[in-house]
Amino acid sequence: MLVQVAIDLALDRLFTYEVPEALEKKLAVGQLLSVPFGHREARGFAIEVAAASAAGGLTAQSPARPSRPSCRSSQKPCRLKPIAAIVDETPFFSPNLLTLVKKVAAYTAAPLETVLRTALPAAVLKKNARPRELLFVEPIDQEGTRHETGDVRGSPRQRELYAHIRRLGGGWMAQLCRELKTTPASIRLLAEKGLVTISVRAKRRSPLGNRRILPSKPLPLNAEQLAARDAIFADARPTLLFGVTGSGKTEVYLQAIARELDAGRGAIVMVPEISLTPQTVQRFAARFGDRVAVLHSALSDGERYDEWHRIRAGTARVVVGPRSAVWAPVKDLGLIVVDEEHETSYKQDETPRYHARDVAVLRGVIEGARVVLGSATPSLESWHNAQCGKYRLATMRCRAGAGTLPDVHLVEMRDGSIYSPELLDAIRLRLDRHEQTILFLNRRGYSRQVVCEACGHVIECPDCGLPYTYHQADDCLRCHVCGGWTARPAICPACHAPALEYRGVGTQRAEAALKKCFPRASILRMDADSTSRKHTHDDILDAFRRQEADVLLGTQMIAKGLDFPNVTLVGVLNADSSINMPDFRAVERSFQLFAQVAGRAGRAELPGEVFIQSHEIESPVLRAVVRGDFAAFATDELKARAEGFFPPYCHLAMINLKSKDLKLVGEWAAMCAASLAKCPGLNVTDALPSALEKAEGWYRWQVMVRAKSAAAIVKAWRWFVSARPAPTALRVTLDVDAFSLT
Secondary structure, X not given: OEEEEEEOOOOOOEEEEEOOHHHOOOOOOOOEEEEEEOOEEEEEEEEEEEOEOOOOOEOOOOOOOOEEEOOOOOOOOOOOOEOOEEEEOOOOOOHHHHHHHHHHHHHHOOOXXXXXXXXXXXXXXXXXXXXXXXXEEEEOOOOOOOOOOOOOOOOHXXXXXXXXXXXXXXXXXXXXXXXXXXXXXXXXXXXXXXXXXXXXXXXXXXXXXXXXXXXXXXXXXXXXXXXXXXXXXXXXXXXXXXXXXOOOHHHHHHHHHHHHHHOOOEEEEEOOOHHXXXXXXXXXXXXXHHHEEEOOOOOOHHHHHHHHXXXXXXXXXXXXXXXXXXXXXXXXXXXXXXXXXXXXXXXXXXXXXXXXXXXXXXXXXXXXXXXXXXXXXXXXXXXXXXXXXXXXXXXXXXXXXXXXXXXXEEEEOOXXXXXXXXXXXHHHHHHHHOOEEEEEOOOOOOEOEEEXXXXXXXXXXXXXXXXXXXXXXXXXXXXXXXXXXXXXXXXOOOOOOOOEEEEOOOHHHHHHHHHHHOOOOOEEEEOOOOOOOOOHHHHHHHXXXXXXXXXXXXXXXXXXXXXXXXXXXXXXXXXXXXXXXXXXXXXXXXXXXXXXHHOOOOOOOOOOEEEEEEOOOXXXXXXXXXXXXXXXXXXXXXXXXXXXXXXXXXXXEEEEEEEOOHXXXXXXXXXXXXXXXXXXXXXXXXXXXXXXXXXXXXXXXXXXXXXXOHHHHHHHHHHHHHHOOOOOOEEEEEEEOOOOOO
C-alpha cells in the first residue's frame, strides 16, 4: 500500500511513501502522519491511499498536485521510504473536507499544504498540545451507611467532609479544596478509606466558562419569517436571506438549525468579526446549550484545542465563529449560515486568499448541506446570483415585533466641526429621555496627521510613507499600516518651528469633544485601541446593554449585528471618508456601511432616528441610503459594473508585487503585465504603483487581471511563475476575486 502525503512545508507537491504492513489496516485518508523527509522527520497529512501496482505506482487516480517518490534517484528503481508512524488514528480531515481543501487550493493557486494549515487551528497541530488533565473526586456509595448524618468511620471533620462531597456529587480536586476549605491530603485520606475515588480527567477549557447564559425558547415567527425558514428547505440551492435590519433573521437561523439538530445533523454559523461573536454565541448557547462550540483567534490555545476536538468528536454540533469556522470538522453537516454575507472581512488577505462565503457555498455542495447567506445589504455578487436564479431569494421587508425602520436625515457640514447642531440637539434629547445613542466614525486615534503650519511638513512613517496618526491616549504618533510609533515631537523635524497642527478627526478626538459638550454623559469608545485586551469587546457591549453608558462611539465594529432596544439615535460623523476611496466597490461598501449602522436605531418599541453628516449631501449613494431602496441601488450599480466589465460580470484578480528595490519591482510589474496580456481571454491593465505605494519598507506595485473564468487567470498565472521565477528580492502573489485594490 502507498500513501501520498502533504508535508508540513509549502512545497506545493505530494510525496509518496510505503505503508508498513502493520499499519495498513489503521491508515486512513486525513490522518496526521510522521514520515522521514531528508535528514529529519516531518509531519504531514495522508491525502490519498492506494494499492501499489506492479510498476510501483498508484492504482488510484493521481491528485491535482504533482506527486513524486520520497527518494530522488531516477536512474534505477526507487525504493520508497515507509511512513514512521500514525500520529493520531482519528482523521483530522474527512474525505469531504479534503475535497474542499483541494478545490480551494486549486482555485486560489495556493499550495495544498498552506490550505491544510489554514483549515486547522495552530493550537491543534502543536506537538505538545493535549487536553488539560486535572484530578476529579467522586464519592462512592457505602451500602448501609447514612451519608446525610455522616455515619462514616473517621473523625467528625472527615465525616463532615465526606457528606459535603457527596452532597455536591463530587468535583474537581482544586475546586473542592477551595469551596470546602480543605486540603488534597484530607480528600486523599477519604480515598484511602474507600469513600471516594480520585482519577485524572480532561477538563474542558470553555470560552463561556465565566458567562452565565439563561436558556431561551423559540419565538413565534411572523409570516415573512415563516416563509424565509421554509425557503431554506425548499430545494438544494443556497438561500439569500435579504432582510432589513431588525427583521428577525437570527431567529430564522435558530429555528432552521434546530430542525437540522432534530434530524441528527450539525450546523456552522459564521459572523464577520470577532466583536460580533460573543453576542451571537450567547444567543445560540442560550438556545442549544453545550452543543455550541466557539472558534476564533481571540481564544487561548487551550480553548481552541478543546473546542476543535469537541467538534471533531461530535460532542459540539453547532459551531459559531468568523471566517475560519467554515473549516470546522462538523459531523453530518446539515446547514451553514453566513450572517452579514456582504462583509469584506470574510475575505482572507494572506495566502490562501479565499472568501469564506464562497467556500461555504462550495462546502454546502460537497457535503450536501444547505447554505443561508443573510444580509440587509447583500453583496452585488450574491444579489446577482439571486436575480439569475443561482440562489433562492427570501425577502423580509418589515422589522420583527414592534420595531420600525428609523428616519434618516442628511446633514450638510460646512465648517470643520465634528458635530452638527442638529446631531447635538438629538443627542441632548436622548440624554433627557434616558435613551441611548450610537455614533460611528471609521477613524481611530485622535488626529489623522500632524502638520507644521510654518513649512507644511507632514510627519510620516519612514517605512510606509504615510502620515502618522496622533493618539492622545498614550501621547504618541502611530502608523496604522505597520504598527510603528514614535514620540510626539515638540517642534517640526524639518524646520524646527514649534507650530505643529493636529488635523483630522479620530474616535479619541470625537470622544473628547463629546465630553466637553455633555460632561455628565457616560461615553464608551469601541475601536481597535480600546479592545486590544481579551474580553474587552464583551465587556464594552455588556456595559452598554446594561445601559451603564449613554453613548457608544466607535469604528465599524459597532456598525453591524448589534441589537440594543434602548438605542433610538445613530449618528454618522463623517460619511465622505468611505465614499471617496479609490475603489470600484467604494459606493457599494458605503451604502452597506451606512445602511447597517443606521439599522442599529429603533429596533424595539421606541422609534429611531439617524443623522448622516457629509460635505456632499447630494451624493447618489447617500440619497439611496435615505430612500432605503437597496433593490434600486443594486440595479443601477450592476448596470455600471456590466458596462465597465467588473464583478460580478467577470472574475477580477490582483497580482501584487513588492520589493525593497523600487527599480526592481517596477520593472517586474511591467514585465508581468506585458507577459499576461498575451494570454487569451485575459483583460490586463498596465502595471501601476499600488494606492498604498510603500508599506513596512516595501515598495508595492500591482497588475489587475479580469476574465470570464477564474481558471483562465490561474492557468496564466501558473505559466508565468513557472516561466519567470521571481528573484529572492521580490515577492509576487496572486489574489483571485480580490476585494482590496490597495
